[in-house]
Amino acid sequence: MKLENPHTGTALSLEEWWMPFTANRHFKAAPRLLAKAEGMFYWTPEGREILDATSGLWCVNAGHCRKPIVEAIQRQAATMDYAPPFNVGHPIGFEAATAVAAVAPAGMKRVFFANSGSEAADTAMKMAIAYHRARGEPARRIIVGRERGYHGVNIGGTAAGGIPGNRKAYGPLMAGVDHLRSTHDLARNAFTKGQPAHGAEFADELERIVALHDASNIAAVIVEPMAGSAGVLIPPTGYLEKLRAICDKHGILLIFDEVITGFGRLGAPFAATRFNIKPDIITCAKAINNAAVPMGAVIARNEIHDTIVNGAPDGTIEFLHGYTYSGHPLAAAAVVATQKLFAEEKLFDRARQMEPYFEQAVHSLKGERNVIDIRNMGLVAGIELEPRPGAPARRALDAHIKCFEAGVLVRFTADIIALSPPLIIEKAQIDRVVETIRGVLKTLD
Numbered sequence: 241m242k243l244e245n246p247h248t249g250t251a252l253s254l255e256e257w258w259m260p261f262t263a264n265r266h267f268k269a270a271p272r273l274l275a276k277a278e279g280m281f282y283w284t285p286e287g288r289e290i291l292d293a294t295s296g297l298w299c300v301n302a303g304h305c306r307k308p309i310v311e312a313i314q315r316q317a318a319t320m321d322y323a324p325p326f327n328v329g330h331p332i333g334f335e336a337a338t339a340v341a342a343v344a345p346a347g348m349k350r351v352f353f354a355n356s357g358s359e360a361a362d363t364a365m366k367m368a369i370a371y372h373r374a375r376g377e378p379a380r381r382i383i384v385g386r387e388r389g390y391h392g393v394n395i396g397g398t399a400a401g402g403i404p405g406n407r408k409a410y411g412p413l414m415a416g417v418d419h420l421r422s423t424h425d426l427a428r429n430a431f432t433k434g435q436p437a438h439g440a441e442f443a444d445e446l447e448r449i450v451a452l453h454d455a456s457n458i459a460a461v462i463v464e465p466m467a468g469s470a471g472v473l474i475p476p477t478g479y480l481e482k483l484r485a486i487c488d489k490h491g492i493l494l495i496f497d498e499v500i501t502g503f504g505r506l507g508a509p510f511a512a513t514r515f516n517i518k519p520d521i522i523t524c525a526k527a528i529n530n531a532a533v534p535m536g537a538v539i540a541r542n543e544i545h546d547t548i549v550n551g552a553p554d555g556t557i558e559f560l561h562g563y564t565y566s567g568h569p570l571a572a573a574a575v576v577a578t579q580k581l582f583a584e585e586k587l588f589d590r591a592r593q594m595e596p597y598f599e600q601a602v603h604s605l606k607g608e609r610n611v612i613d614i615r616n617m618g619l620v621a622g623i624e625l626e627p628r629p630g631a632p633a634r635r636a637l638d639a640h641i642k643c644f645e646a647g648v649l650v651r652f653t654a655d656i657i658a659l660s661p662p663l664i665i666e667k668a669q670i671d672r673v674v675e676t677i678r679g680v681l682k683t684l685d
């Protein structure tokens with residue numbers, strides 16, 4: 241196949257880009273390329289329309305190439321491309337922080353910018369450790385993550401994360417981490433709509449971990465309120481409440497990694513809002529600016545900010561951390577425009593209103609060949625397939641490829657098909673996604 245950039249006519253070589261989280265040889269033998277996007281759709285270089293059932297990578301929540309966001313980035317690029325964020329500021333960076341704080345839970349109005357979810361996760365862990373140090377408990381350095389958790393790919397996030405394949409090649413990475421067990425319980429909870437009934441007691445494991453290390457050594461627990469990348473694991477009813485209570489009992493900070501759940505995915509600004517649980521720190525990225533320019537953020541309880549900032553002598557840098565691109569003007573302009581668009585179009589409410597229809601549609605796949613579980617909440621669903629004997633993840637990869645050939649982009653992790661469409665999706669488009677998957681499942685061995 242002759243490949244070229246349809247916009248420039250330049251011939252493409254696939255050799256040089258060593259692609260991330262991709263089966264490079266398999267992909268390059270039969271590449272799937274996207275060259276244009278608008279609203280709910282992508283187009284391949286040959287002009288074939290692909291319905292986006294994954295919001296890119298759980299991130300384009302307002303739909304693609306939305307005019308107000310595009311124009312805000314264009315304006316900012318022409319006005320001021322870059323400005324340093326260390327000891328110098330820029331108006332659009334402050335506006336972006338204010339826009340994020342406006343939808344953050346009460347009392348969580350301090351925003352630290354990074355450039356990705358991975359950077360947000362590592363920033364949050366450093367912030368938790370710095371907080372305890374500032375309040376006179378410097379021994380609190382252990383971070384507790386959870387099996388099947390995903391907190392990106394930097395050293396801290398990989399270590400606190402709990403996806404074996406992501407960790408096994410790299411050794412311990414970061415000292416002082418421990419893990420809760422995953423909340424996934426297929427035997428008791430398969431085909432649950434919304435929050436599973438069983439599993440709140442898995443949070444009690446934190447007591448065992450506290451007994452092992454002693455609370456005086458533990459800085460924070462980091463979990464995704466709804467685990468996305470490991471295959472859409474919805475928290476059992478009462479689980480997050482228990483986790484919060486045990487953290488409170490032992491003075492441990494609770495970090496919610498909301499890189500996927502932030503900004504409307506569950507039909508509320510944050511999972512914290514949807515589940516009515518107040519974490520101490522929230523990490524976010526992706527939909528913060530509709531993924532139009534890389535951006536991540538850590539939202540802290542005001543008291544965490546005040547303890548670190550007010551605890552240092554005047555005129556000294558209080559939190560020795562930050563990135564060249566923290567609050568980058570183009571990313572910040574996209575944040576302001578995106579948050580305005582979310583509010584104007586009430587997209588978080590729209591996701592909540594669409595949830596019952598989406599739920600009904602995805603659960604209609606129960607009974608199709610090889611489907612062993614379906615789980616959902618907000619505009620997220622996971623469809624778990626029985627792995628092929630001796631070939632884990634191949635059945636879902638085949639489903640992904642066949643759906644792409646049939647004009648629908650779905651994501652897969654292991655043998656789980658994950659759906660997370662833009663919040664602007666229409667009912668007929670939900671039907672098209674589900675019927676495409678049904679057709680593909682019927683043909684898959």
Ligand SMILES: Cc1ncc(COP(=O)(O)O)c(C=O)c1O
Nearest residue numbers: 356357358390391392497499500
């Ligand atoms: C919960 C969570 N945390 C962190 C990350 C990492 O984000 P990034 O790929 O922007 O570094 C992701 C990415 O999917 C995520 O889902």
